[in-house]
Amino acid sequence: MTYKHLKINKRDSFRPVLQKSDKEWELELSQDQYHILRNKGTERPFTGAFDAHFEPGKYVCAGCGTPLFYSGAKFNSHCGWPSFDAPATDENITYLKDTSHGMIRIEIVCSNCGGHLGHVFDDGPTDTGLRYCVNSASLLFKKEED
Numbered sequence: 675m676t677y678k679h680l681k682i683n684k685r686d687s688f689r690p691v692l693q694k695s696d697k698e699w700e701l702e703l704s705q706d707q708y709h710i711l712r713n714k715g716t717e718r719p720f721t722g723a724f725d726a727h728f729e730p731g732k733y734v735c736a737g738c739g740t741p742l743f744y745s746g747a748k749f750n751s752h753c754g755w756p757s758f759d760a761p762a763t764d765e766n767i768t769y770l771k772d773t774s775h776g777m778i779r780i781e782i783v784c785s786n787c788g789g790h791l792g793h794v795f796d797d798g799p800t801d802t803g804l805r806y807c808v809n810s811a812s813l814l815f816k817k818e819e820d
């Protein structure tokens with residue numbers, strides 16, 4: 675219902691700006707970050723660092739530092755993962771159709787490095803109607819004064 679303004683990209687035609695080999699990513703990222711960002715893993719609910727984290731600031735991509743979400747867009751979804759109702763900027767997040775696990779979902783990835791963040795759903799409780807459900811391990815937090 676509220677997906678209509680999102681630009682859903684074809685998986686084959688999306689090419690991240692930042693290109694690195696799996697080996698390079700493996701050296702730079704923690705095991706959890708690598709599993710989620712590069713292998714599209716999912717952290718267990720209620721285990722991530724930012725699920726119940728509500729300080730003012732911004733959340734950037736753990737792979738490349740691109741700003742992805744502001745704390746003002748964060749809400750408690752009670753689903754066990756950090757949830758936001760809007761991205762920091764439209765350009766920084768890319769939407770990809772995901773038909774894995776027998777479902778049709780919209781995967782969200784970092785536009786710059788292609789890192790997997792999570793999925794977006796159209797059952798959000800705020801005006802945007804969207805719920806960006808993100809793995810904590812995909813994100814780093816920058817306090818407002820930074």
Ligand SMILES: [Zn+2]
Nearest residue numbers: 735738784787
């Ligand atoms: Zn990134």
